[in-house]
Amino acid sequence: MTGRDLLKALSGAKGVSGYESDLIPLLTEAFMPLIDQAREDKLGNLIMLKEGNGPEPRKKIMLAAHMDEIGLVVTGYEPGGFLRFANIGGIDDRVLLAQRVVVHGRKDLPGVIGAKPPHIQEPGEQEKTVKMEDLFIDVGLEDEVLEELIAIGDMVTLAQQPVNLQNDRYAGKAMDDRAGVVVMYLCLEVLAKLSHSADVYAVATVQEEVGIRGATVSTYDIVPDIGIALDVGHGDIPGVPESDTLPLGKGPGIAIGPQVHPRIYDRLVEVAKEWNIPYSIEPCTTPRGTDAFAIQVTQAGIPTALISLPLRYMHTPVETLEWKDLEAAGRLLAMFICAIDSDYVEGLQCF
Amino acid sequence: MEKMVKQLVEAYGPAGEEQQVASHIKDVIEPLVDRVSVDELGNVIAIKEGPAGAKKIMLAAHMDEIGVIVTDIDDAGFLRFANIGGVSPFTLIGQRVRFADGTVGVFGYEKLDGMKDLKLNKMYVDIGATSREEAEAKVGIGDKGVYHREFIGQGQRVIAKSLDNRIGCAVLIEAARRLENSPHEVYFVFTAQEEVGLRGARTAAYSLDPDYGIAVDVTDTGDTPEARRMAVSLGKGAAIKVKDSTIISHPLIKDLLVNTAKTKGIPYQMEVLERGGTDAGPIHLTRSGVPTGAVSIPCRYIHTPSEMVDLRDVENCIQLLVATLEGPLP
Known part of the structure; x- marks a missing residue:
């Protein structure tokens, strides 16, 4: 499987927070040639290990x-065969109208989120956002059959297969943060040809979108010497200041801020310069929001960094990013890992 | 049961x-x-x-x-308080509060322009004391109170x-x-x-x-x-x-x-x-x-x-x- 195939497969697959298990076989198969072992922990994090060649303990x-x-969850039935729903994670109500969805009931059922036609709207209705609580899903079933096939609490995903745009860009749902998973894959592809002394744990975490939960427990289990979260950052779009965004195609953002250990940041920048890997600097002032924070405050504290992929239209079904940013991020990580030795790690402990 | x-x-x-x-x-x-x-x-x-x-x-x-915690006692013996957990000021009107030793007080509130101005800091507890000293003999800063209400069983439904x-x-x-x-x-x-x-x-x-x-x-x-x-x-x-x-x-x-x-x-x-x-x-x-x-x-x-x-x-x-x-x- 190529990295591109993996990105497309992951973007189209289902795995709302708390219900990620369908992704495990797909990931295990893709990563297996690049790793030494893989296991699923108690909350469903996929923990993959590629051993280093340094002397133990590594x-x-x-x-x-x-x-x-992010996704939706069925909350109730409405007479006439309609479903009410709520959000799982940060869904923008405005993007839901007229979307196609898949309801994961006793079987997967395609559905649509209906919208009131313009002809029969009240005056002024178009100026207001339709709230999620007023929206409903129509799968085309009668009331009785609907309740048999779909239970309250069943998950719903947006039905959007990825598309390839110009300039090797991809648009689709769940690029946040399955593109980050693909970066781990690309990093391991590079590492397969290189020598590194440290053990590398590549963790596909669960439940980030509802409160960085998977990283909390998987980090507790691994207790790494260095943690690096890979997530997405806002790509450049019209109407948003450049200072708040990362340009597409100019490499990943290397975050600097309270959740980042300054010396790991320095080393990442050095590595990027040394190997001529494009990057942007991403100031991150808020401590929460990515797995980096969960990692940093685990047990006695973990030196942590954050790499962000520029991504436009975050939390919509058309999240857009550029392939070469993924490749650059994968290479940057691989070169960073190769440059790590015990002395460097010991040095991180005196801040 | x-x-x-x-x-x-x-x-x-x-x-x-x-x-x-x-x-x-x-x-x-x-x-x-x-x-x-x-x-x-x-x-x-x-x-x-x-x-x-x-x-x-x-x-x-x-x-x-949930409950309330005493934050201040004034010269006239009224207690100011903050919330412990999710307490709405509107719920407190007309309620009674009980402290650990059994002392009971009632909630009151200051003159307001309208009920939407009702906040916990506009409210107080009156335990019937006539002075700071009298109040402090019963309740201290940091003492916690809970709703004072009895249990009612009414058929299959219980209220408490x-x-x-x-x-x-x-x-x-x-x-x-x-x-x-x-x-x-x-x-x-x-x-x-x-x-x-x-x-x-x-x-x-x-x-x-x-x-x-x-x-x-x-x-x-x-x-x-x-x-x-x-x-x-x-x-x-x-x-x-x-x-x-x-x-x-x-x-x-x-x-x-x-x-x-x-x-x-x-x-x-x-x-x-x-x-x-x-x-x-x-x-x-x-x-x-x-x-x-x-x-x-x-x-x-x-x-x-x-x-x-x-x-x-x-x-x-x-x-x-x-x-x-x-x-x-x-």
Whole structure:
């Protein structure tokens, strides 16, 4: 499987926060040639290990990218065969109108989120966002059959297969943060040809979108010497200041801020310069929001960094990113890992 | 059952000061389990031992309740206060408050331009004192008060303060009484400080290190006039949690509860709680992760002195827990 195939397969697959298990076989099969072992932990994180060749005990570097996606959950039935729903994670109500969805009931059922036609709207209705609580899903079933096939609490994903845009760009759902998972894959592809002394734990984490939960427990289990979260950052779009975004196609963002250990940041920048890998600097002032924070405050504290892929239209079904940013991020990580030795890791402990 | 619930809801136990209710629960559950202890944060931990190598399952019901804490006493003997947990000023009008030693006060409020200006800092407690000295003889800064209301049983429905979550405590106690042959090691944990941030459950789960967790707490309903939409009703059965703000129930536990309810013919309903959290949150994120779910008792008017539950739902929750604990775990 190529990295591109993996990105497309992951973007189209289902795995709402808390219900990521369908992704495990897909990931295990793709990663297996590049790793020594894989296991699923108690909350469903997929923990993959590629051993280093240094003398034991080896230092541990943990990479974390979340595999869950935002989605919807069925909350009730409405007479006439309609379903009410709520959000799982940060769904923007405005993007839901007229979307196609898949309801994961006793079987997967395609559905649509209906919209009131313009002809029969009240005056002024178009100026207001339709709230999620007023929306409904129509799968085309009668009331009785509907309740047999779909239970309250069943998950719903947006039905959007990825498309290839110009300039090797991809648009689709769940690029946040399955593109990060693909970066781990690309990193391991590079590492397969190189020598590194530290053990590399590539963790596809669960439940990031509902509160960085998977990274919390998987980090507790691994207790790495260095943790690096891979997530997405806002790509450049019209109407948003450049200072708040990362340009597409100019390499990943290397985050600097309270959740980032300054010396790991320095080393990442050095490595990028040394190998001529494009990057942007991403100031991150808020401590929460990515797996990096969960990793940083685990047990006695973990030196942590954050790499962000520029991504436009975050939390919509058309999240858009550029392939060469993924490749650059994978290479940057691989070169960073190769440059890590015990002395460097010991040095991180005196801040 | 009614008598047990009455004693539980009328016991004093604001978050952080659960000793009175804890001591009552300890006395009641002691004869029903193999061991009981109180930990450093005040959680009551009662254990029914399992055979060697048994799976460890933690049940958690919080025993603390919301309340108020005295922040200042003025020259005339009026007490100013802040909230402990989710207390609405509108709920306090006309209510009575009781302190640990039994002192009772009433809530009053300053002159306002309109009721929307009512905030806790515009309110005070009047214990009938005529001076600062007289008030300080009864109540000090930092003393905590809870709603002062008696329990009412009316047919299948009961009305009381602190059914959130003393009714969950009653469910755990009754489950401990009925559970005879569990193949598992079962921890019945009555947690402290849930109302101020799910704190007791966090440390209890860390020290017990269970294989699975089930929280038992109340949940909202959508069955009152013009209520916020929610597919949970009083009297329609035990609620099995899908999610709340602090957890997405582990599919293994959710499915185990649903399948047990179906097999045993126990009425149940699915709970998708869009706002609010439970002890299930911190439990499932303990150490390297604990598959966790929750059984909820539908409850109207949560966080008022007049919470209402249906005893048939309570019975169904007990049956569901007992049946689940008697069977194999995933």
